[in-house]
Amino acid sequence: MIFTMPALARSLADCLSPELPGASFYADPNQQGTRSPALFLRQTFARISPQPGGLLLRRLGLDLVYLDRFYTVREESRLQAAADVMDQMLETFPYAAEKDGKAVALRTYDRHWEIADSTLHYKFQLRLRLTQAEDAALMRSIQELNMEV
Numbered sequence: 001m002i003f004t005m006p007a008l009a010r011s012l013a014d015c016l017s018p019e020l021p022g023a024s025f026y027a028d029p030n031q032q033g034t035r036s037p038a039l040f041l042r043q044t045f046a047r048i049s050p051q052p053g054g055l056l057l058r059r060l061g062l063d064l065v066y067l068d069r070f071y072t073v074r075e076e077s078r079l080q081a082a083a084d085v086m087d088q089m090l091e092t093f094p095y096a097a098e099k100d101g102k103a104v105a106l107r108t109y110d111r112h113w114e115i116a117d118s119t120l121h122y123k124f125q126l127r128l129r130l131t132q133a134e135d136a137a138l139m140r141s142i143q144e145l146n147m148e149v
Contacts, residue, residue: 015093040065066120079120
């Protein structure tokens with residue numbers, strides 16, 4: 001299975017959309033044409049280290065940015081409710097690759113969230129054990145990531 005950022009964004013959207021009805025999911029922050037509420041996937045860091053057997057451990061820091069309608073009544077409560085949904089849904093979630101579509105469970109690590117400037121930032125890490133070929137495909141997909149889910 002080849003791990004890619006577009007497939008990750010799609011998998012997260014598929015997992016969260018039933019619990020966040022009406023939310024638009026985007027694989028990357030955008031400026032125009034955003035419908036709120038909206039959820040963006042941002043990569044915050046990537047670290048790589050060699051593992052036994054020729055594998056690589058790639059740690060990806062991810063930030064799900066949730067924007068609701070600004071300056072409305074109970075805005076803070078809606079952001080906290082969205083964080084609660086993510087807490088419940090994202091300990092593990094199904095990831096499906098683009099080609100074969102078979103889903104595997106991915107575990108998240110170091111999950112935490114904060115609300116700043118009327119925006120929810122739900123941050124977590126993925127720890128992926130990859131081969132050299134899988135890592136090359138992932139890095140290529142990170143560089144090409146500019147899509148809407």
